[in-house]
Amino acid sequence: MTSPASPGDPAGAAVCAWHPDRATGLRCTRCGRPACPECLREASVGHHCVDCVAEARSTVRSKRTLVGAELSQKLIATPALIALNVLAYVVTAIQAGSIANNERSPLFAEFFLWPAGVWAGEWWRLLTSGFLHFGFAHLGLNMIALYVLGRDLEPAFGKVRFLAVYLVSLLGGGVAVYLFGGVNTPVAGASGAVYGLMGALLVAVLRLKLNPGSALGVIGLNLVLSFTLPGISLLGHLGGLVVGAAVAAGLIYAPAAHRDRYQVAAVAGAVVLLVVMAFVRTGQLG
Structure with a gap:
């Protein structure tokens, strides 16, 4: 600590600037x-x-990720999404009185993706279906994948941008099923959003000039499973993958100048395009 005050100050005359009742011989350097x-x-x-300490801290620039998000390793969006999916499953299982056949619940019937229902005006099914699952195994596989991808992508993209990629990918998977699938095919699950995160991971790896082998291997393996296993919505997976990669590219490659504006425009543009495509499909079915 420093010595007291200027030579002209009499000894013991100085008092603390924050505690006037306390005499002090110390000063801020x-x-x-x-x-x-x-x-x-x-x-x-x-x-x-x-x-002075508070002022110094306020002038220190926080570290930023490749998309301009403030660097933070704390996961919030990923566990919140997992909790919502688990909660939806628990509610449907209780309503149906069955862990394996939870699709029999009224909640499931109201919110799963049914293209004919979307054509009739039930647009919410394009999004809400992404929080429903056919049985515990279906839920477990998707939530494990969500956690594995989220623990890397949420810190890299930031909470808001990560949620944007997830939700727009989810919508992209639903719209792909609506555009190209059968009108009476029931679809549910977070797979479209999870595949969107895979697409985002690949774009991030390429942008950072890392070896894309692992990311490509994960995507390739999952696509093979999508083609070979019965009861899997390939359209939902592909739709989520393409949309997730496109949105991530819009976030990652946005110009540094006015980056936030470009990123908002990229996300909004993807949503508008998907909505317009859904409206066109509705007109064709009509």
Whole structure:
């Protein structure tokens, strides 16, 4: 700590700038104001007062990720999405009185993706179906994949951008089923959104000039399973994959100048395009 005040100050005359009732012989080495020991913090040179410490912290630029998000390793969006999916499953299982046949519940019937229902005006099914699952195994596989991808992508994209990729990919998978699938084919699950995260991971790996082998291997294996296993919505998977990769590219490759505006425009543009395609399909069915 520094010595007291300027030579002209009489001994014991200075009082703490934050506690006027406390006499002090110490001063902040940055601003020079008198300060008691409680109001000083050790610095690389001398001691700084609490105001100078706060000012210094406010001028330090926080670290940013490749999409311009503030760097944070704390997961919030990923566990929240997992919780919503688990909650939806628990409610449907209770309503149906069955863990394996939860699709019999009224909630499931109201919100799963039924293209004929979407054509009749039940547009919410394009999104809500992504939070429903056929049985516990279906839920478990998707939630494990969501966690594995989310623990890497959420810190890289930030919570808001990560949610944008997830939800727009989910919508993209639903619209793909509506555009190209059978009108009476029931579809549910978070797979479209999960595949969107796979597409985002691939774009991020390529942007960072990392070896894309692992990402391509994961995507390839899942696509093979989508083609070979029965009861899987290939259209939903492909739709989510393409839309997720496109949205991620819009976020990652947005110009640094006015980056936030370009990113908002990329996400909004993808949503508008998907909605327009759905309206066109509705007109064709009509």
